[in-house]
Amino acid sequence: MIATRALGRRFGGRTAVRDVTISLGAGDVLALFGPNGAGKTTLLRMLAGLLRPTEGSATVAAIALPGGAELRAAIGYISHASMLYGALTARENVELAAKLFGVREPRTQAMRALERMELRDRAETPVRLLSRGMQQRVSIARATVHEPSVVLLDEPFTGLDDSGSAALGAHLAMLRAAGTTMVLVTHQIAEGLALATHAAIMREGELVRIDQGSAIDPSTYLGVYREHVTHGA
Amino acid sequence: MAPSTISAALLIARKDLAIEFRTRTAFFSAAIFALLGIVIFYFAWDPTAVAPVDLAPGVLWGIFTFSGLLGLQRSFGIEQADRAIDSLLGAPIPRESIYLGKAIANLAFVVAVQLIAIPAVQLFYGVPLLEHAGTLAIIALLAAIGLVAVGTLFSAMAVNTKLAEMLLPVLSLPFFVPVVIPAAQATARLLAGRPTDELVGWLKLLIAFDIVFVAACTLAFPYTIEE
Numbered sequence: 001m002i003a004t005r006a007l008g009r010r011f012g013g014r015t016a017v018r019d020v021t022i023s024l025g026a027g028d029v030l031a032l033f034g035p036n037g038a039g040k041t042t043l044l045r046m047l048a049g050l051l052r053p054t055e056g057s058a059t060v061a062a063i064a065l066p067g068g069a070e071l072r073a074a075i076g077y078i079s080h081a082s083m084l085y086g087a088l089t090a091r092e093n094v095e096l097a098a099k100l101f102g103v104r105e106p107r108t109q110a111m112r113a114l115e116r117m118e119l120r121d122r123a124e125t126p127v128r129l130l131s132r133g134m135q136q137r138v139s140i141a142r143a144t145v146h147e148p149s150v151v152l153l154d155e156p157f158t159g160l161d162d163s164g165s166a167a168l169g170a171h172l173a174m175l176r177a178a179g180t181t182m183v184l185v186t187h188q189i190a191e192g193l194a195l196a197t198h199a200a201i202m203r204e205g206e207l208v209r210i211d212q213g214s215a216i217d218p219s220t221y222l223g224v225y226r227e228h229v230t231h232g233a
Numbered sequence: 234m235a236p237s238t239i240s241a242a243l244l245i246a247r248k249d250l251a252i253e254f255r256t257r258t259a260f261f262s263a264a265i266f267a268l269l270g271i272v273i274f275y276f277a278w279d280p281t282a283v284a285p286v287d288l289a290p291g292v293l294w295g296i297f298t299f300s301g302l303l304g305l306q307r308s309f310g311i312e313q314a315d316r317a318i319d320s321l322l323g324a325p326i327p328r329e330s331i332y333l334g335k336a337i338a339n340l341a342f343v344v345a346v347q348l349i350a351i352p353a354v355q356l357f358y359g360v361p362l363l364e365h366a367g368t369l370a371i372i373a374l375l376a377a378i379g380l381v382a383v384g385t386l387f388s389a390m391a392v393n394t395k396l397a398e399m400l401l402p403v404l405s406l407p408f409f410v411p412v413v414i415p416a417a418q419a420t421a422r423l424l425a426g427r428p429t430d431e432l433v434g435w436l437k438l439l440i441a442f443d444i445v446f447v448a449a450c451t452l453a454f455p456y457t458i459e460e
Contacts, residue, residue: 050323069235073235082316083319083320085248085252087255088248088252096244096248100235100236100241100244100324100325100326102234102235126255
């Protein structure tokens with residue numbers, strides 16, 4: 001579902017991402033860790049078709065980047081910004097996304113997406129009146145209302161309380177079970193590893209370590225992460 | 234199946250108008266600006282030196298131009314607050330539909346300001362604008378299409394810059410000139426009671442600029458939002 005080969009992106013003379021090669025199949029979840037400025041968001045934006053790669057190549061959902069409408073239809077993108085309109089209600093935001101993605105019965109599907117995020121009772125509340133955590137849950141409902149085959153998440157646990165984190169974790173586990181491929185950028189190692197089939201550490205635009213399956217040991221991974229990020233192993 | 238270009242544009246326009254209807258910030262700012270402008274020009278005007286039919290077209294089009302900029306400024310501003318623009322760019326719709334949706338909403342905004350400003354100019358300057366309501370509506374609509382076509386594109390270009398509020402007028406105003414001149418000339422001839430033939434040439438010019446601006450800006454828009 002996601003395959004990159006020496007993928008890179010330069011902004012003028014600065015290299016934000018370089019030489020990223022990954023391969024993920026249906027139902028795989030890559031937890032991507034790294035310090036701020038490591039290039040994680042740039043990598044996600046390239047995979048989402050929002051940013052054109054300057055080096056290498058990649059396919060997402062069997063479509064070569066930078067892709068077009070067909071690629072974007074297969075992707076759900078959740079950023080650390082809510083990507084919502086504060087003056088519209090939660091339902092209106094999700095319904096607009098459903099309509100733009102050509103979802104049948106957009107209102108019904110929007111309500112279902114909000115229900116999955118335990119927000120049905122706040123559906124008619126303007127987003128600006130919701131807490132940061134609730135806004136994040138609406139954002140997740142917006143990004144998954146069209147049931148994408150690939151979901152790209154940029155720090156989705158930020159701002160969520162325990163209940164929100166649990167609802168998000170359960171929803172992502174459900175997506176994984178349904179065969180959705182995910183790339184999850186997070187600073188929260190425990191939450192990331194709980195869902196991951198693959199784990200990677202990014203530093204200064206490069207993937208410096210990739211593990212998968214049984215090679216990922218949650219009890220020691222924090223130490224591994226610190227070693228790579230702090231000491232540059 | 235994702236919506237067509239026009240369906241997606243209408244969805245985006247409806248969304249923008251719903252946001253403006255609920256917040257009313259840009260519309261009230263533009264309407265108050267237009268009324269204040271009309272009042273200031275009125276008190277600076279010497280009716281013994283300049284006839285109202287000579288002054289009113291200039292006042293009208295000056296006011297439309299600058300009050301319209303307030304709405305255009307906000308057009309892509311509402312997309313920036315929480316990076317909502319990414320939700321549009323990530324949708325499987327043609328990039329052109331984003332531009333057209335924004336332009337349709339901006340057109341409604343400018344027309345709404347015109348609906349307030351035209352009676353106000355008639356009231357203050359005593360010119361028979363509403364007697365020529367049909368023809369004036371055609372001139373106003375054609376000019377609004379040209380202003381909005383250019384302004385929407387430059388709003389998208391300026392919004393990501395630190396000097397967006399200053400950059401939009403600097404970029405837009407030179408391109409507004411070819412629209413405002415025929416609009417003001419046609420309005421002046423209308424108010425002076427000149428034969429319709431004299432207006433037709435200016436209206437044709439307005440239509441030509443509208444076609445060029447709408448086509449060129451629609452095609453250019455996808456390049457302005459590529460990172």
